[in-house]
Amino acid sequence: MLELHEICRGFSGKQVLHDVSLTAARGQLTGFVGGNGAGKTTTMRIILGVLAADSGTMKLDGAQLGATARSRFGYMPSERGLYPKMKIAEQITYLARLHGFSKSEATARAEDLLGQLGLGERLKDPLEALSLGNQQRVQIAASLVHDPDVLILDEPFSGLDPFAVDLVLRVLVERAQAGAVVLFSSHQLDVVERLCDDLVIIGEGRILAAGEREHLRRRHGTLRYELASETDLGWAATQPGILVDSQEENRILFQAESEVAQQLLSQAVQRGQVTKFGPVLPTLSEIFREFTTDSTDPAAENAQEAAR
Numbered sequence: 276m277l278e279l280h281e282i283c284r285g286f287s288g289k290q291v292l293h294d295v296s297l298t299a300a301r302g303q304l305t306g307f308v309g310g311n312g313a314g315k316t317t318t319m320r321i322i323l324g325v326l327a328a329d330s331g332t333m334k335l336d337g338a339q340l341g342a343t344a345r346s347r348f349g350y351m352p353s354e355r356g357l358y359p360k361m362k363i364a365e366q367i368t369y370l371a372r373l374h375g376f377s378k379s380e381a382t383a384r385a386e387d388l389l390g391q392l393g394l395g396e397r398l399k400d401p402l403e404a405l406s407l408g409n410q411q412r413v414q415i416a417a418s419l420v421h422d423p424d425v426l427i428l429d430e431p432f433s434g435l436d437p438f439a440v441d442l443v444l445r446v447l448v449e450r451a452q453a454g455a456v457v458l459f460s461s462h463q464l465d466v467v468e469r470l471c472d473d474l475v476i477i478g479e480g481r482i483l484a485a486g487e488r489e490h491l492r493r494r495h496g497t498l499r500y501e502l503a504s505e506t507d508l509g510w511a512a513t514q515p516g517i518l519v520d521s522q523e524e525n526r527i528l529f530q531a532e533s534e535v536a537q538q539l540l541s542q543a544v545q546r547g548q549v550t551k552f553g554p555v556l557p558t559l560s561e562i563f564r565e566f567t568t569d570s571t572d573p574a575a576e577n578a579q580e581a582a583r
Contacts, residue, residue: 282331306471349423364398374421428459468559506547
């Protein structure tokens with residue numbers, strides 16, 4: 276397990292991270308989401324050792340996180356950093372060689388991984404000849420080729436079509452099932468909701484919510500109810516204590532206290548056959564909107580750029 280405890284960081288007198296604490300377990304996909312400038316990338320760079328924290332501690336499997344453990348990390352930055360004119364198989368092989376694999380092992384690993392990511396027929400193509408989505412797949416291969424123990428991915432699904440998302444997801448799930456820590460950030464909340472096991476929400480440098488995805492859906496956000504009947508439900512919207520989100524002739528989605536919702540159900544049963552009633556859990560997007568605002572701070576971002 277990767278653990279961060281009360282990590283703080285500032286740039287040019289501006290506090291960017293405030294006592295950030297989070298965990299990412301082995302065998303799971305942990306989503307890390309927040310608005311622009313919320314602190315996601317800064318946190319990831321501190322985990323990787325690219326930036327130093329002003330205070331706080333980091334541990335991997337209970338031991339202090341240091342250079343030896345980080346040598347087994349894989350990282351995919353949001354900015355592409357590969358060689359545009361180099362053949363993709365050659366540069367993934369080269370990166371594997373840098374991690375100590377023999378030439379034959381590195382070549383086999385590179386070709387196998389690129390094949391898993393749907394690029395088996397493009398091995399001899401230079402990176403610049405690929406679409407932006409395919410370049411993103413190569414960037415992911417670069418972070419995976421040395422079989423990392425911890426995988427940190429910054430916006431790995433950016434620019435990928437649904438088919439490519441499924442390919443990448445399959446590879447990441449396999450890595451997690453093999454026991455790796457997988458932590459990724461993404462603005463694509465529908466993708467995060469579909470695939471992550473745990474979720475961490477950050478805003479303005481503070482952790483706003485964290486935990487298992489379904490637990491967060493039950494715990495946070497406004498609880499709504501859905502009521503459907505074989506009879507007209509137009510009367511339901513006029514009942515006290517009911518806030519209607521949407522309504523059709525035979526269906527209503529509404530917010531209300533539990534007792535009020537039960538009273539509405541009783542009235543509906545007296546009027547006709549009820550075909551559906553129950554709570555509707557909020558989506559990840561709804562929870563995210565409830566917790567966050569766009570926290571972009573140009574001054575802080577400029578200071579961070581200068582500190583790199």
